[in-house]
Structures are given as structure tokens and as C-alpha cells.
Amino acid sequence: MRLFLILSALLIALFITALVIGPADIGIWPSLNALLTGDEGPMSLVMREIRLPRALLAVMIGGSLGLAGAAMQGYLRNPLADPGLIGVSSSAALGAVLAIQTGLAASFAFGLPLTALAGALIGVFLVLALAGPRGSSLTLILAGIAISALAGAFTSLVLNLSPNPFAANEMVFWMMGSLADRSMTHVWIALPLIVLGAGMLATLSRGLDALTLGEDAAEAMGINLRRLRLTLIFGTAAVVGASTAVAGTIGFVGLVVPHLLRPLVKSRPGRLLWASGFGGAAMVLAADILVRVVLPERDLKLGVVTALVGAPLFLHLIYRTRRQGL
Amino acid sequence: MPHGAARPMSASARGSDVIRALCLILAVCCAPLTAQSETPPLRVVSMNLCTDQLAMLVAGKGQLYSVSALASDPRSSAMVDQAGSYETNHGLAEEIYLMQPDLVLAGKFSARATVDMLKRLGIPVAIFNAAYSLDDVRARLTQMGAVLGQQDRADRLIGDFNQRLTDYRQDQTHSPRVALYYANGYTSGDKTLAGQILQAAGLTNIAAEAGFASGGLMPLEVLAMANPDTVITSRPYPAASRADEIKDHPVITALRGAVSGPSLTDHDWICGTPFVLRAIDDMVKLRHSIPAGQP
Numbered sequence: 001m002r003l004f005l006i007l008s009a010l011l012i013a014l015f016i017t018a019l020v021i022g023p024a025d026i027g028i029w030p031s032l033n034a035l036l037t038g039d040e041g042p043m044s045l046v047m048r049e050i051r052l053p054r055a056l057l058a059v060m061i062g063g064s065l066g067l068a069g070a071a072m073q074g075y076l077r078n079p080l081a082d083p084g085l086i087g088v089s090s091s092a093a094l095g096a097v098l099a100i101q102t103g104l105a106a107s108f109a110f111g112l113p114l115t116a117l118a119g120a121l122i123g124v125f126l127v128l129a130l131a132g133p134r135g136s137s138l139t140l141i142l143a144g145i146a147i148s149a150l151a152g153a154f155t156s157l158v159l160n161l162s163p164n165p166f167a168a169n170e171m172v173f174w175m176m177g178s179l180a181d182r183s184m185t186h187v188w189i190a191l192p193l194i195v196l197g198a199g200m201l202a203t204l205s206r207g208l209d210a211l212t213l214g215e216d217a218a219e220a221m222g223i224n225l226r227r228l229r230l231t232l233i234f235g236t237a238a239v240v241g242a243s244t245a246v247a248g249t250i251g252f253v254g255l256v257v258p259h260l261l262r263p264l265v266k267s268r269p270g271r272l273l274w275a276s277g278f279g280g281a282a283m284v285l286a287a288d289i290l291v292r293v294v295l296p297e298r299d300l301k302l303g304v305v306t307a308l309v310g311a312p313l314f315l316h317l318i319y320r321t322r323r324q325g326l
Numbered sequence: 327m328p329h330g331a332a333r334p335m336s337a338s339a340r341g342s343d344v345i346r347a348l349c350l351i352l353a354v355c356c357a358p359l360t361a362q363s364e365t366p367p368l369r370v371v372s373m374n375l376c377t378d379q380l381a382m383l384v385a386g387k388g389q390l391y392s393v394s395a396l397a398s399d400p401r402s403s404a405m406v407d408q409a410g411s412y413e414t415n416h417g418l419a420e421e422i423y424l425m426q427p428d429l430v431l432a433g434k435f436s437a438r439a440t441v442d443m444l445k446r447l448g449i450p451v452a453i454f455n456a457a458y459s460l461d462d463v464r465a466r467l468t469q470m471g472a473v474l475g476q477q478d479r480a481d482r483l484i485g486d487f488n489q490r491l492t493d494y495r496q497d498q499t500h501s502p503r504v505a506l507y508y509a510n511g512y513t514s515g516d517k518t519l520a521g522q523i524l525q526a527a528g529l530t531n532i533a534a535e536a537g538f539a540s541g542g543l544m545p546l547e548v549l550a551m552a553n554p555d556t557v558i559t560s561r562p563y564p565a566a567s568r569a570d571e572i573k574d575h576p577v578i579t580a581l582r583g584a585v586s587g588p589s590l591t592d593h594d595w596i597c598g599t600p601f602v603l604r605a606i607d608d609m610v611k612l613r614h615s616i617p618a619g620q621p
Binding site: 022023024025026041042043045046049050051100101103105106162163164165166167169170173181183184185297299 | 509510511543545546547548550551552553563564565566567568569570572575576577580581
């Protein structure tokens with residue numbers, strides 16, 4: 001309960017900070033006032049159509065990635081399972097790029113997130129098939145590298161072949177992710193799938209707790225492992241797919257956040273789920289504030305910041321896993 | 327001390343190398359210039375979209391042999407029909423060399439390696455700067471007239487150009503504030519050709535007051551706070567991209583207000599040719615469509 005209060009206080013503080021920071025020079029009170037009253041002037045335009053969607057997306061996407069990371073780690077019982085590392089994000093990005101390039105994204109509203117969902121589904125499915133239900137760290141990471149590389153190569157190929165001269169430059173966006181210049185439209189197309197996926201992942205709480213005792217014990221406790229597995233696949237694909245479709249691949253959130261919070265929830269994967277959701281939202285909000293404060297002129301990519309934090313931790317985790325002889 | 331002793335020698339050797347290289351470059355560059363004033367070139371190849379169009383306007387009959395492939399792209403070129411009657415090149419040193427030109431026209435930003443190689447092969451290359459103002463349009467026409475030995479034709483074009491420009495200066499009753507917004511959120515300020523087109527049409531460009539005199543990445547927030555009367559965007563390229571997506575952002579739609587989606591026709595805006603007059607025409611029409619005294 002105390003963790004819940006601390007995390008929500010942190011989240012609210014970061015959310016408000018994200019709303020009052022930006023290239024347009026507006027004071028804190030006038031900006032919040034413009035957000036709430038909305039006088040149709042330029043200030044409320046900035047607040048409602050630029051900063052609000054950006055902050056909302058940071059919360060939605062961070063929450064999704066944290067939740068997905070915690071769920072996959074709980075299911076695989078492996079702290080290295082992160083949607084970015086195991087190739088789910090890259091395959092979702094491939095789906096999104098295909099939707100944009102074929103015009104599917106423009107022809108109907110949910111074309112973009114649904115195609116990204118399809119890509120993410122293929123990614124999760126491949127990873128779980130290759131790594132097996134109790135995948136060792138090695139096979140899991142190897143499968144992830146292979147899927148990431150393949151999906152990344154196809155994404156680059158599609159962008160290279162595009163007749164649009166800007167498309168090729170967007171490989172960076174799809175590899176690193178960014179929340180710059182998103183609008184409420186993106187919030188609305190990502191929201192349904194994220195809510196659906198998060199709802200599915202939240203139901204896993206009891207199952208994941210039971211799974212810590214081993215598969216046989218979990219089944220004896222009445223957990224349907226087949227259903228658990230399917231819910232996990234669809235839930236992860238939905239949240240990661242929708243997130244990637246609007247913001248590109250933002251790596252390491254699902255790795256760092258569960259790792260930091262695990263000791264605080266006494267290593268219970270069920271409780272770690274919601275805590276990671278909150279924590280992920282806070283981390284992406286903080287990263288998005290950072291990119292706007294450190295290099296306001298350059299559209300620094302979000303994934304750069306999360307990778308700078310996450311990659312060293314990843315190395316540390318690999319080192320520790322090796323020492324444990326897994 | 328052997329190192330210390332060796333250094334001045336190698337430095338002086340390098341210095342003389344540089345001087346020799348400079349002399350070579352000067353010889354290669356200046357030789358054709360002096361030659362041109364006597365006999366105009368007869369087989370000219372242009373490898374840059376803007377020199378393509380200037381050359382097609384200024385060259386005498388049969389003088390221009392080949393233009394770049396971009397000249398036939400209706401999106402970027404204002405002279406697609408005319409370009410059809412010339413050979414097409416793709417700016418590759420090999421193919422241009424095989425065309426055996428006696429003069430190559432290149433832009434300042436044409437591939438350096440290609441230009442250097444052509445010079446090494448002994449083909450005179452005339453380099454044209456990009457145009458950043460309406461004055462530059464006249465200057466490029468004059469330069470093209472000089473290198474092609476067609477000063478009279480160039481002067482006639484400049485005369486027409488000046489005449490039509492003064493016509494625009496007549497009525498400038500109200501001056502709506504507008505912004506140029508391209509893919510990825512780029513804008514152009516007053517120190518660019520696009521900015522000067524707006525000025526000539528009697529529009530006020532908000533880029534300068536927002537601190538983008540020569541253009542650059544203008545954050546959407548800054549654009550929204552400047553609150554222009556309308557936003558002029560570039561036309562999207564075929565097949566969607568995130569870069570083009572920004573022009574459909576709800577903020578842009580809101581800022582455009584009643585003036586429905588003005589967009590710039592790239593082929594009239596890119597190059598410093600007399601076709602910028604058509605761009606100015608479009609912008610004057612836009613100015614008349616914005617009622618005076620709007621907030």
C-alpha cells in the first residue's frame with residue numbers, strides 16, 4: 001500500500017512536470033490554467049493538443065512496457081525478458097511501418113495499431129516457441145536477437161524502398177522511439193488496445209504467483225497454464241503493439257522497472273505487475289522530460305535515454321545470471 | 327631531435343603540394359572561363375535541377391545537350407515538357423564524361439566527388455550557388471548568360487522578371503501573418519528564397535519573429551504560440567511517412583482556420599528561376615483570401 005502511494009505521487013508529480021515543460025515559453029500557472037479552462041487561444045492549443053497528448057502517451061506507453069516486462073519475466077521466470085530485448089517491439093514496429101507504407105494506416109483509424117499488434121503477436125509467438133516455456137536465458141536472448149535483427153532488417157528494407165524521401169530517415173525513429181509531435185489522435189488509436197491488453201495482463205496476477213512454485217504446483221492450484229500462456233501472448237502483443245505503433249520501439253523500460261521494483265514487492269510477480277505498470281509510466285515520463293530539458297532543439301530520441309539507463313543494467317544482469325550458473 | 331628536424335621539412339613539402347594543387351585547380355577553373363568569352367560552349371550538360379532550368383531558359387538552340395533526371399520530375403521541376411527534348415543524365419561522372427560535353431553546369435551542392443572527377447578529366451565545370459533571394463535569381467540568370475555566351479537572352483529574362491516584380495509591389499494593403507511548415511517541422515525565414523517569395527507577395531513570415539531568420543526546425547509549440555493567420559505546408563510525397571504526418575496535426579488544422587489548406591507547389595519554389603513569379607502569384611491569391619483585420 002505504501003509503495004502504491006509513493007508510486008502514484010511520483011507519477012502525478014512527473015505528469016505535471018511533463019505538462020509545464022516545452023519549447024514554448026509559458027509560465028507554470030498560465031499553462032495549467034489554459035489546460036483546464038481552454039479559451040481556444042494559442043496557449044490552450046499548445047497545452048491541449050501538444051503537451052497533454054504527449055504526457056498521456058508517455059504514461060500509457062510506459063505503463064504498457066513496464067507491465068509487459070513484468071508479465072513476461074514472471075511467466076518465463078527470467079529477469080532478462082523485456083519486450084524490446086526479445087524482439088516483440090521490433091516486430092511490432094515492422095507491422096506499423098508496413099501499415100504506414102501500404103496506406104492501411106491512412107485508410108481506417110485502427111489500421112496502424114492492429115497491424116502493429118499482428119507484428120507483435122508473431123514476435124511473441126516466435127520467441128515463446130523458440131525459447132520454450134521455461135526458456136533458459138541463453139536461448140531466450142538468442143531468439144530475441146534473431147527476431148530483432150530480422151524484423152529490423154525488414155523494417156529498414158521497407159523504408160529504403162519507399163518512394164518517400166523522408167521514409168529512410170525514419171529508421172531512427174522506429175529503432176529509438178520518440179513522443180515528439182504526437183496528437184490526441186494517437187492517444188485514441190492506441191488507447192483501446194492498451195486498455196484491453198493491460199486488462200488481460202492484470203488477470204495473470206494469481207497465475208504468475210502460483211507459477212513461482214513450479215508448473216505442477218500451479219496446475220494443482222487450479223491454474224490453467226494453456227490459458228495463462230495465451231492471455232500472456234495476446235496481452236503483451238496488444239500493449240506493446242499499440243505502444244510501438246505510435247511511439248516507435250522504446251527499449252529497456254520493461255527490463256529496468258521490474259528489476260528495480262522486485263525487492264519492494266517481496267519478489268511476488270503478481271504484485272510486481274501493477275507496480276511495474278506505474279513504475280514504467282514514471283520512467284518514460286521522466287525520460288521524455290529529460291529529452292526536452294537536455295537537448296530541446298534536437299529531438300533527442302526517447303530510446304536513447306532509456307537505453308543509456310537500461311543497457312548497463314542489462315550487462316549487470318547478464319553478469320549476475322552467469323555467476324549463478326544459469 | 328630527429329623528429330623535430332623532420333617536421334619543418336615535411337610541412338614545407340606539404341605546403342608546396344597545396345600550392346601546386348591550388349594552381350592546378352585555378353588553371354582548370356579559369357581556363358574555360360576565359361575561353362568562354364570568345365567561343366560559347368556548344369555541348370553543355372547540366373547535372374543540377376536548378377541549373378537545368380536556368381540553362382533551358384537561357385541556352386541558345388542546340389547548345390544544351392543534357393539535363394538531370396530531376397528536370398523531368400513534375401514534383402520538383404517547373405519545365406517537365408521542355409526537359410523531354412534533352413538527353414537525361416543522373417549526375418554520374420562516367421555517363422557525363424561519355425557525353426563529351428565542353429561545359430558541365432553543377433550546383434554548389436552537387437556531389438563533390440563527381441565534380442572533382444570531371445575537372446580531373448579536363449572538362450570545364452561551372453558551379454552555381456543556390457539562390458537565397460530574388461536578387462540571387464537575377465544573379466544566376468546573369469551568370470548563366472555569361473557561361474553560355476547568351477548575355478542578351480539573360481538580360482531579356484531579367485527585364486521581364488523585374489517588370490513583373492514591380493507589379494506586385496503596387497497593392498500591399500494588408501499583410502497577414504503566415505508560417506511555412508515543411509515535413510519534420512522545418513520552416514523557412516526571410517533569408518531564404520521561400521521567405522522572399524512571401525515578402526514579395528506581401529505576406530509577413532512569422533519565422534523571423536520566432537527567431538528563425540534563415541529557417542530551421544520550429545517546434546510545433548512555438549508555431550502555435552506565434553498564432554499565424556494561416557500555415558502554408560509543402561505537399562506530401564507519395565507513400566506516407568512520419569515526417570509528412572506533422573502537417574496533419576490538429577494544431578496545424580486549428581491554425582489554418584478558415585483558409586483551407588494552402589500548400590506550396592514545390593517546383594515553383596525550389597529553384598531561383600523566374601518561375602518563382604508563379605509562386606508569388608499563388609501567394610498573392612492566398613493573401614487576398616485572408617480577410618483583413620483577422621485576429
